[in-house]
Amino acid sequence: MNLHLQRAGAERWTFTRLLLLSCILLLVITLPAAAHGIATGDKGYIQEISGINIIPFMYLGAKHMVTGYDHILFLLGIVFFLYKTKDIGVYVSLFAIGHSTTMLLGVYFNIGINAYIIDAIIGFSVVYKALDNMGAFRVWFKYQPNTRLTTLVFGFFHGFGLSTKILEYEISPDGLVPNLLAFNVGVELGQLLALSGILIVMGYWRRTQTFWRYAYSLNTTMMTAGFALVGYQLTGLILSF
Amino acid sequence: MYNTTPPKRSELPSSAQLKRSTIIAALSALVILVVVILPSEYGVDATGMGRVLGLTKMGEIKTQLAEESAADAAATTASAPSAVNQPVAATSPELTSRVDEIERKLAEVMLKQQLRERVSSTRRPVESAPTAPAPTVTATPVILAPAPAPAPAVKSDQATVQLEPGQDIEIKLVMKAGKTATYRWTANGSVLNYDTHGDGGGRSISYVKGRGVPQDEGELTAAFDGNHGWFWRNRTNSPVTLSLQTRGEYESFNRVK
Numbered sequence: 001m002n003l004h005l006q007r008a009g010a011e012r013w014t015f016t017r018l019l020l021l022s023c024i025l026l027l028v029i030t031l032p033a034a035a036h037g038i039a040t041g042d043k044g045y046i047q048e049i050s051g052i053n054i055i056p057f058m059y060l061g062a063k064h065m066v067t068g069y070d071h072i073l074f075l076l077g078i079v080f081f082l083y084k085t086k087d088i089g090v091y092v093s094l095f096a097i098g099h100s101t102t103m104l105l106g107v108y109f110n111i112g113i114n115a116y117i118i119d120a121i122i123g124f125s126v127v128y129k130a131l132d133n134m135g136a137f138r139v140w141f142k143y144q145p146n147t148r149l150t151t152l153v154f155g156f157f158h159g160f161g162l163s164t165k166i167l168e169y170e171i172s173p174d175g176l177v178p179n180l181l182a183f184n185v186g187v188e189l190g191q192l193l194a195l196s197g198i199l200i201v202m203g204y205w206r207r208t209q210t211f212w213r214y215a216y217s218l219n220t221t222m223m224t225a226g227f228a229l230v231g232y233q234l235t236g237l238i239l240s241f
Numbered sequence: 242m243y244n245t246t247p248p249k250r251s252e253l254p255s256s257a258q259l260k261r262s263t264i265i266a267a268l269s270a271l272v273i274l275v276v277v278i279l280p281s282e283y284g285v286d287a288t289g290m291g292r293v294l295g296l297t298k299m300g301e302i303k304t305q306l307a308e309e310s311a312a313d314a315a316a317t318t319a320s321a322p323s324a325v326n327q328p329v330a331a332t333s334p335e336l337t338s339r340v341d342e343i344e345r346k347l348a349e350v351m352l353k354q355q356l357r358e359r360v361s362s363t364r365r366p367v368e369s370a371p372t373a374p375a376p377t378v379t380a381t382p383v384i385l386a387p388a389p390a391p392a393p394a395v396k397s398d399q400a401t402v403q404l405e406p407g408q409d410i411e412i413k414l415v416m417k418a419g420k421t422a423t424y425r426w427t428a429n430g431s432v433l434n435y436d437t438h439g440d441g442g443g444r445s446i447s448y449v450k451g452r453g454v455p456q457d458e459g460e461l462t463a464a465f466d467g468n469h470g471w472f473w474r475n476r477t478n479s480p481v482t483l484s485l486q487t488r489g490e491y492e493s494f495n496r497v498k
Binding site: 049059132133135137207216 | 294306434450
């Protein structure tokens with residue numbers, strides 16, 4: 001990777017960043033607004049049902065993951081430079097073990113963490129992974145943190161993010177454990193679906209020369225998105241006081 | 242430069258493999274869309290699989306809630322003052338008297354209507370179980386002329402209603418702040434979802450909610466002047482008979498919807 005290639009990437013990143021930022025803004029603007037007194041959508045549905053509902057909860061778990069852009073961005077960061085199926089399996093499993101553990105514990109023991117704070121940490125995990133991919137830690141600190149361990153640790157934080165959202169759903173205590181496990185299986189299924197999509201797109205892209213030209217810019221763009229998520233959540237935190 | 246080593250050609254997928262993966266992904270997405278997503282989100286079940294998996298019911302509940310939420314929002318907007326209520330600039334005495342007459346007739350009709358609703362606590366004749374009490378409701382005398390509201394004495398009411406699957410009902414007591422009513426309701430062997438709540442003077446409060454509850458009893462203390470009571474919905478797949486008994490210091494017992 002020589003210098004003039006880097007610069008070529010640097011000139012092109014602005015467009016990609018604008019595109020991504022506008023996507024994030026769109027997501028922020030179109031957050032659901034409900035009329036007073038009636039919960040609608042997934043939350044409304046969950047508040048209407050009780051007892052064991054395995055398939056519906058699996059669906060909700062998968063939907064949560066596939067539409068959860070913060071989780072997807074982190075996943076993209078993890079597999080960005082992984083080519084071997086074995087490596088992808090190891091890292092994605094570590095992430096899954098991390099978020100399953102804290103999600104189940106968080107809901108079961110009703111550990112309520114401020115949603116804004118946890119989502120800001122998740123945003124930071126995206127920033128961290130992008131910097132990690134860019135080799136920033138070796139350049140800045142002459143030290144490379146253990147990538148497997150950090151994947152597991154950030155997995156824990158992502159799990160608390162999931163549990164915080166599930167607690168907001170107010171799931172009925174009747175059939176809670178089977179429903180939670182079903183939700184968790186759904187989350188993993190959703191993760192596999194999202195991962196398949198990411199890997200197919202990356203597969204096409206890695207075969208071209210442009211991958212190495214844009215890899216740096218895309219990680220920078222991902223970092224931008226991560227910073228935007230952190231800012232969005234912290235603003236929400238401040239406004240909530 | 243990067244936290245990685247460049248891949249060998251052999252570590253990258255071949256073009257044929259990628260094409261195959263794309264086709265499989267597109268077909269899987271189509272199947273997931275038709276069998277899972279459309280039933281779960283819109284209750285649209287082309288294959289019948291959604292019903293089997295319990296996902297179509299999710300879509301139906303979501304659609305129903307969205308409609309209710311929209312109706313709720315519309316009702317809130319409708320109750321806002323509109324141009325119709327503004328005073329007319331050029332009012333003739335003749336016009337005023339006609340309007341007065343219309344308003345008087347309207348008030349009469351509305352009172353009669355309220356009374357009818359109060360007396361018939363059931364939407365249709367209930368094929369009630371022998372144990373279910375017959376709906377009897379004490380009606381307050383109708384006072385057309387404005388009179389000082391009498392201090393609420395202790396009242397008691399009861400109602401029995403049959404709810405079809407998916408059907409809901411709301412019964413409210415008109416109460417002054419701090420007044421208390423004891424209540425007891427039962428789903429007569431089945432279960433109901435309920436929300437004990439109050440509203441009035443632009444305020445609303447939810448006292449307690451429950452899902453799949455066979456019965457409940459207790460005391461309801463009004464947090465502020467307004468309507469306080471219950472919303473029930475039958476989420477089972479068969480009709481449920483609801484019986485409610487109330488007793489306490491409230492002004493009237495009304496079926497809201």
